[in-house]
Amino acid sequence: MAASNYEEAERQLRRYLSKNGLRCTVERLAILKSLWENGGHPSAEMIAQSLSKGPLYVSRATVYRTLDLLVEAGLLTCSNLGEGHRHYEINVDHHDHLICRRCGKIIEVRSPEIETLQRKLCKEAGFEPLSHTLEITGLCGACRREIADDGESDNGAWRRSAVRQHGE
Amino acid sequence: MAASNYEEAERQLRRYLSKNGLRCTVERLAILKSLWENGGHPSAEMIAQSLSKGPLYVSRATVYRTLDLLVEAGLLTCSNLGEGHRHYEINVDHHDHLICRRCGKIIEVRSPEIETLQRKLCKEAGFEPLSHTLEITGLCGACRREIADDGESDNGAWRRSAVRQHGE
DNA sequence: GCATGAATTGAGAAGTCATCTCATTCGCTC
DNA sequence: GAGCGAATGAGATGACTTCTCAATTCATGC
Numbered sequence: 001m002a003a004s005n006y007e008e009a010e011r012q013l014r015r016y017l018s019k020n021g022l023r024c025t026v027e028r029l030a031i032l033k034s035l036w037e038n039g040g041h042p043s044a045e046m047i048a049q050s051l052s053k054g055p056l057y058v059s060r061a062t063v064y065r066t067l068d069l070l071v072e073a074g075l076l077t078c079s080n081l082g083e084g085h086r087h088y089e090i091n092v093d094h095h096d097h098l099i100c101r102r103c104g105k106i107i108e109v110r111s112p113e114i115e116t117l118q119r120k121l122c123k124e125a126g127f128e129p130l131s132h133t134l135e136i137t138g139l140c141g142a143c144r145r146e147i148a149d150d151g152e153s154d155n156g157a158w159r160r161s162a163v164r165q166h167g168e
Numbered sequence: 169m170a171a172s173n174y175e176e177a178e179r180q181l182r183r184y185l186s187k188n189g190l191r192c193t194v195e196r197l198a199i200l201k202s203l204w205e206n207g208g209h210p211s212a213e214m215i216a217q218s219l220s221k222g223p224l225y226v227s228r229a230t231v232y233r234t235l236d237l238l239v240e241a242g243l244l245t246c247s248n249l250g251e252g253h254r255h256y257e258i259n260v261d262h263h264d265h266l267i268c269r270r271c272g273k274i275i276e277v278r279s280p281e282i283e284t285l286q287r288k289l290c291k292e293a294g295f296e297p298l299s300h301t302l303e304i305t306g307l308c309g310a311c312r313r314e315i316a317d318d319g320e321s322d323n324g325a326w327r328r329s330a331v332r333q334h335g336e
Numbered sequence: 337g338c339a340t341g342a343a344t345t346g347a348g349a350a351g352t353c354a355t356c357t358c359a360t361t362c363g364c365t366c
Numbered sequence: 367g368a369g370c371g372a373a374t375g376a377g378a379t380g381a382c383t384t385c386t387c388a389a390t391t392c393a394t395g396c
């Protein structure tokens with residue numbers, strides 16, 4: 001299902017578009033290409049910025065519309081990494097996310113066993129899975145060490161800042 | 169860790185507040201109580217509405233601030249059920265969510281095996297987990313049957329409507 | 337290659353959710 | 367009960383996303 005290179009992804013997109021009576025536009029291809037070239041977990045804003053460096057102007061509305069479409073087509077996964085906006089990611093091989101509450105680092109992990117159990121859960125519930133996200137938030141190794149070094153006194157400090165990270 | 173009734177939850181909140189030099193206000197207790205009385209997966213807006221039926225007025229700002237605090241205190245879990253806003257849920261016993269893309273139904277499922285594997289994943293990555301969410305989106309049994317009954321012709325229709333659900 | 341019609345785009349307004357600011361109020365401690 | 371500082375309310379503000387509609391562009395048939 002998941003494409004393993006850009007060319008395959010483009011073919012998959014074209015197939016999806018024609019199957020649904022939709023058009024293959026330069027904007028749609030540009031967005032797909034940008035995602036493959038830059039990788040990571042970009043937000044819609046980041047994708048728009050990256051495109052603005054290229055020759056083709058793509059409006060924000062189109063970026064959002066196209067991202068929805070690519071998710072629909074099974075080419076992208078959308079997740080909320082606890083930052084108040086969505087992140088998109090190419091569907092290469094599925095993985096889950098460990099998100100550090102203190103420094104924001106995202107660690108990608110893979111677990112075929114969990115995937116298997118998920119399918120089992122769905123089957124038992126008569127549910128047909130189309131996509132899934134597993135996000136574990138906590139403290140990464142580096143932050144754990146830093147906190148340990150700081151001693152016990154301000155144990156609550158990081159917790160507070162983690163919640164208030166929005167605007168302080 | 170998780171409280172099994174309201175009284176215990178209130179004690180847990182009071183303990184957390186005093187430990188961190190914070191105050192126990194009627195607003196905070198009212199929000200906690202509303203969550204226990206109404207259950208489900210309410211959004212901040214729904215909680216504010218439910219409170220507006222009671223004798224105590226609580227501003228939206230306070231609802232948001234208090235929900236953050238309750239998550240911090242380990243009394244609530246916050247998740248994004250793919251609707252563009254957060255949902256909150258009392259921490260009774262942990263479960264995961266199957267979310268139907270077509271009708272929006274949320275099915276709660278439990279899997280101790282998955283929890284165990286998650287802990288293992290974290291341990292291997294040197295990561296200390298504090299909370300986690302597993303959300304699987306797809307089609308519930310009822311919707312699968314309805315689609316099957318409708319025949320093959322409009323196979324793409326539900327997919328489209330699922331994405332555009334925001335404003336139609 | 338060109339007309340045709342419908343899908344798509346851009347621009348900016350609008351909407352939604354969440355947070356911030358600051359004067360006022362209220363818990364808690366002494 | 368006084369006083370300090372935390373918490374609240376009101377409304378502005380901000381971030382992100384979607385909507386509207388005229389103009390444009392793609393795909394199809396001739």
